[in-house]
Amino acid sequence: MPTRAHDSNCHDTASYMFIGVMGLLVFFFGLIRVWSCWVSGYRLRTSTPSHRPLGTLTSFFRRINYRQPVAVLPSVDRLVVLGILGFAAIIFSFAEVEFAKSTWMLFLSIRTGYMSVVAVPTILILVIKFNIIGKITGHSNQQLNYIHRFGGWLVFILASVHSILRIIYLIQIDDFQERLKTSFAIRGGFALWGLLGWICISSEFRHQGYEFFLVQKLLSSFAFLILSIFFHLPKACAAYIFLGLALISTDQLWRRSRMLLKNIPCSRAMIEPFGEATKVTVETSHIDWKAGQHAYILIPELSLFQSHPFTISSRKKLEFMVLSKHGFTRKLLDHAKVSVTCRVLVDGMYGHAPNFKQFGQVMLIAVSTGASYTVPIFEDILQSLSCVRRIHFVWIIKLSESIGWYSETLKNAAYSARKLGVDVKISIYATRERELEKPYYQTILPAKLAKKKPKPHLQGYIFTVNELELSPEEDVAPYIYPSSRNIAFTPPRQPQLGHKSSFETEYFDLYLSRSQTFRSQSIKSNVGDMRNAAKYAITPPKEHAIQERGFRPIKGQSLDIPYKKGRPSIPDLIRDEVSESPYGEIGMCFCGSAALARQVRNTVCTTQKQIFLHVEGFD
Ligand SMILES: Cc1cc2nc3c(=O)[nH]c(=O)nc-3n(C[C@H](O)[C@H](O)[C@H](O)COP(=O)(O)OP(=O)(O)OC[C@H]3O[C@@H](n4cnc5c(N)ncnc54)[C@H](O)[C@@H]3O)c2cc1C
Structure with missing residues (x-):
């Protein structure tokens, strides 16, 4: 028994x-x-x-x-x-x-x-x-x-x-x-x-x-x-x-x-508002990371106890692109509008990405800040010669102004690709841009403000800066250098003097005071416009509110990084890319919403090609 x-x-x-x-x-x-x-x-x-x-x-x-x-x-x-x-x-x-x-x-x-x-x-x-x-x-x-x-x-x-x-x-x-x-x-x-x-x-x-x-x-x-x-x-x-x-x-x-030991003394970070996102660049020399890794960041100025995970968006700088939602990320964006730096504690690095250097052909697809995952992989592949011969970088964003989040990195990666002889294709889709076909002040502004048609000179914010024109000797310098009242100029990262290429889009900020930030997007080279913009910035007119809310790329003006308006068909993109695969197995990476991830998965399964798929999400 x-x-x-x-x-x-x-x-x-x-x-x-x-x-x-x-x-x-x-x-x-x-x-x-x-x-x-x-x-x-x-x-x-x-x-x-x-x-x-x-x-x-x-x-x-x-x-x-x-x-x-x-x-x-x-x-x-x-x-x-x-x-x-x-x-x-x-x-x-x-x-x-x-x-x-x-x-x-x-x-x-x-x-x-x-x-x-x-x-x-x-x-x-x-x-x-x-x-x-x-x-x-x-x-x-x-x-x-x-x-x-x-x-x-x-x-x-x-x-x-x-x-x-x-x-x-x-x-x-x-x-x-x-x-x-x-x-x-x-x-x-x-x-x-x-x-x-x-x-x-x-x-x-x-x-x-x-x-x-x-x-x-x-x-x-x-x-x-x-x-x-x-x-x-x-x-x-x-x-x-x-x-x-x-x-x-x-x-x-x-x-x-x-976290405490690694962050003594507490690092400082540059925080910059970028439309609906905030770029956080941590000044540190003692933290190593790999492409695709994320870290938890705690900003004592905002909360002593909340740390949130963000993917490191660059291989070269400890940088995070934080899309603002409702809680911590919203507070961070608001803080970035009034402050240039903050203290930050970094806890990481966590996660990892597969080694995409082993594939002959790579397709990276990202939605919005999902590019924080794919951009460092893109950079990593192009750091040295590997098996990769062709990369298709697809990025789906709402508005083309977001291109600025990674424009510099994409630009540098494209230069490296050219040097290494890698065939690179960058496809950017601005899904909400179609809605902006009408004059922007009608679509973007709330009805009450939209009745006030902005004066044309407000568009003086749109100009290009050729790096040579930025030298202090130029007569435009007093308007843009810190010596001039409260105005400071943040130059483009790693300026390449006189360089011309299809990726040349420069972004810079004019800080009026710590409480007002004007972001400018360059379209065409015109020093005169810049001077006007700087003057305008010293004494902002009443339409300031309209300008700030309504600023979006306007019909007919395109950024130098080419992009398409409208929503792409993910299945078509994938099928087009894999229809030719002379290099054997294709490495594919997707980072974005769960719904699109499902489309990617199911499309990959319908192709008869050898594809390695890695899906990442921020949920
Ligand atoms: C591994 C990983 C990497 C990420 N990388 C990025 C990135 O590079 N850029 C980016 O913009 N976002 C990224 N996110 C998402 C980001 O962490 C959340 O959007 C952010 O924490 C929201 O904070 P909030 O207080 O503003 O959120 P809320 O507005 O309160 O909530 C918005 C959403 O964020 C989620 N969320 C809130 N707090 C956390 C948390 N501590 N951990 C995970 N999810 C949370 C909520 O569930 C909710 O779905 C990543 C998430 C993960 C898990």
Whole structure:
């Protein structure tokens, strides 16, 4: 007859096997990583981008795995991972349950309880920043987050089965009322069940108030772990929870102390408003990063406790392009309008990008600030000669004024490409520009202000500066150099004297005082216009409000970086690009919204080409 010890052994074995399945998954993805690194290393060493052992098989699986059939569900590869975990949880929950016995309910209840506890450390490993699973598989904790969230729900379901069966069993043996009164474990169990449910449900609403979500999740998770040790779990299981507690405490302590140590003395950052975005350039020499990495930034002037993740938008400077939303990012933009610098604490670097230098042909597609992910990859590829022979850089923005976010980097990358003999195509789409076909003051301004037609001289802000004309000897200098009252001039980065190319678009700011910033976009070379603009800036007329709100590229005037108006068809873009692939496997990277990511995934699956796809998002 089976004994209690035998039952306990069964539960242990089933739980270990469940952990084993998770371990096997990690091992499998680790193997894929080793294989990919080997292939990439071989290609780079021998300059043979078309070399792809098991190419047909790989393409076959990729075409299945990349697909995302249903918008609200993850892609097939992720569904497979979640399916394996869910299936393993069911199999090991029911293993050796003898339904013929009267105590099967108790047995199954204990088993599901065990399983939910053993899964806790793995789920917590997935959420901490430097996790071993990420290191082995080469995925950032951001990319592994879907397993963390699914794991949370799995633990909740197992805990629910455990609780419900235990309640039914106790009711059947007529012991529920008594145990509820006398047993701490039962009452603690109810509290834990509720807490776990709250953690899972609140995660689904995290976008409604992210900061609140983060704080409450940390507190609820600590409360859950501590309560379960002291009020519910048998001693044999507590080790798993201690392990979980140790993991998140160490991660929090380590991250916070590293952030403090790395940021002494506190770095300063230049903050510049760029339309709806803020460029943050951190002055530091002791931080290294790779293309595609992100860091958390904390700005004490704005908040002492909130740090937000942003991708480093350049390979050369520690720079972030922050699109303003409603909370911290909005405050940052407002701050940038009145202040030029701020103190900043940087916590990172996290995440990584695949090595795109191994492909002969690369397509980088970004939406809005998603270019912070693809631009450094673009720069990285063009730093030295690699396997890459052709790059198509696609960037989808709302308004062409955003081109200024990365114009300098794109310009430099294009120069490098020319030197290296790499064929580069840059396609920029301004999706909202169509709406601006009408005179801008009618479309952009609120109805009340639009009635006041701006005076033509307001357009004096649009001019080009040839670097030679910027020298202090020129008579225009007093208007634009700091010596002249409050006006300061921020010259274009790395000026290339007298250089002319199709990418020559210069941006500069005239700071009237710390509270007023005028941004100018250059279109044509005209020193006279510049002088007018500077004079105008000294004594801003009343129409200032109109100018500030209404300033947009106007019909008929184009920036030097060519762009198209309107929304591109992503499937057509991809099909056009891959229709010719003389260099073998194509490396493709997308960073943008979930809806477009789905289009990219499904289109890639319909092509018959060998494509490696990497999708990144800021959700
Ligand atoms: C790995 C990663 C890299 C990113 N890189 C960039 C970038 O280069 N440029 C850029 O403009 N944005 C980037 N983001 C998004 C950026 O972190 C959020 O837009 C920003 O934190 C919003 O702050 P807020 O207080 O203004 O948000 P709110 O207006 O309060 O919320 C807007 C949205 O941002 C999300 N959000 C809020 N706080 C956070 C947070 N701490 N972590 C993650 N998401 C949050 C919310 O869920 C919500 O969906 C990145 C996000 C991640 C996860």
